Amino acid sequence: MNTRHVLIAGGGYVGMYTAFRLQKALRKELKRGEVTITIVDPRSYMTYQPFLPEAAAGNLEPRHVVVSLRAVLPRVKVITGRVVSIDHANRTARIEPRAGDVYDLGYDELVVALGSVARTLPIPGLAQHGIGFKQVEEAIQLRNHVLDRLDVAESTTSEAVRQRALSFVFVGGGYAGVEALAELEDMARYACRYYENVRPEDMRWVLVEAADRILPEVGEDMGRYTVRALRERGIDVKLGTLLESCVEGKVILSDGSSFESDTIVWTAGVKANPVLAETDLPRDKQGRVRTEPDLRVVGVEHAWAAGDSAAVPDLTGPPGALTSPSAQHAVRQAKVLGDNVARSLRGKLLQDYRHKHVGSVASLGLHKGVAQVYGIKLKGWLAWFMHRTYHVSRMPTFNRKTRIVADWTLRLFFPREIVSLGSLQRPREEFERSALPRQVPPAAPEDREPERLGTGGN
Secondary structure (H helix, E strand, O other): OEEEEEEEEOOOOHHHHHHHHHHHHHHHHHHHEEEEEEEEEEEEEEEEEHHHHHHHOOOOHHHHHEHHHHHOOOOOOEEEEEEEEEHHHHHHOEEEEEEOOEEEEOOOOOEEOEEEEEEOOOOOOOHHHHEEEHHHHHHHHHHHHHHHHHHHHHHOOOOOEEEEEEEEEEEEOOOOHHHHHHHHHHHHHHHHHHHHOOOOHHHHEEEEEOOOOOHHHHHHHHHHHHHHHHOOOOEEEOOOOOOOEEEHHHEEEEOOOOEEOOOOEEEOOOEEEEHHHEEOEEEEOOOEEEEOOOOOOOOOOOEEHHHHHHHHHOOOOOOOOEOOOOOOOOOOHHHHHHHHHHHOOOOOOOOOOOOOOOEEEEEOOOOOOOEEEEEEEEEEHHHHHHHHHHHHHHHOHHHHHHHHHHHHHHHOOOOOOOOOOOHOOOOHHHHHHOOOOOOOOOOOOOHOOOOOOOOOOO
């Protein structure tokens, strides 16, 4: 029996949902052993990125914004590793597993769903001190870090250490940067009520954006409204400004300002996964795989692509237009892609991907948001509610939808959790402190107890 092997490179939203659609559409073929499906990703779960800001702020349990690939794909083989190169001419992909030797894996049909990675720049100090915001572990680490900085500011006697700890810099005025900053500032402002010596006005929150506007997806008017709303909260929004250096945590901006900060979050755009350069598939100038409207790779048989790693024609736009790299398109492309691969294996006609962008929504913290949907502009509570409603409807599996709604419901009756678990990143620290010889650090000169004068004679 000739078994057809479908390899899905990438386990993000597009990869997971394509595999989900395939295992449903091809259940008979899978049961008879006529088709096998393999998905390869460095993580064994899919992260729903639009909910990362709420997870970072503590509105959602981090485990509820990820979906286990093995749990939802019981008929699919899941390989936890990286695709490091693809030789489509010979139908092989080179796999680097989490442990063990690199090996080649053969396939008959290839689905490229590798997504995007953070687009970084060679800014001095960025690689050493910057924090990304694309994965759930980064969201957890950032939440712990922000709360830990409040603890440091409350406990230190050094004003320089205090100011550095309470300075938070976000670079990038797109969805990720604005939503992450707004949610975390909202959380930190709430947390200040539990600190005796830290007030909201003591914190310095800075948003750095190279362009002259933020959130271009929601329109110019809503972008200007967002800038005003953030500035009214005391957030310093710097437009037309670049981060020039952050060596040793000293932030230097192109407008001439400089200050020290322990928190530098980089959300200034994404780029196609660099693994695509190690393939023989056709790519555009941005490094994305070029596809036909039906999501087949241009000029290549038995290869498909969608999501942030693909340049997909936008049939609802002007000639030559491409779909934007957004969750809205990824959700719908994954469904068409899965159905088309199944149709191709059965020799049926394929369906073109066609979706007119209906608008965008963004959260600016609890009960605050902006939106532009079907040309209608919304702000405040209604936009925030629309943001939550839309994204929970897109969250895979009824299990996760229910847990997310339960998290939100419990937040109505109980206060936020403001516990910092920063020690999770250093689980052996306390054990090492016990096992190694104890050393008492000397006090700083200004912290030493003044010498006592005796009352008696020499």
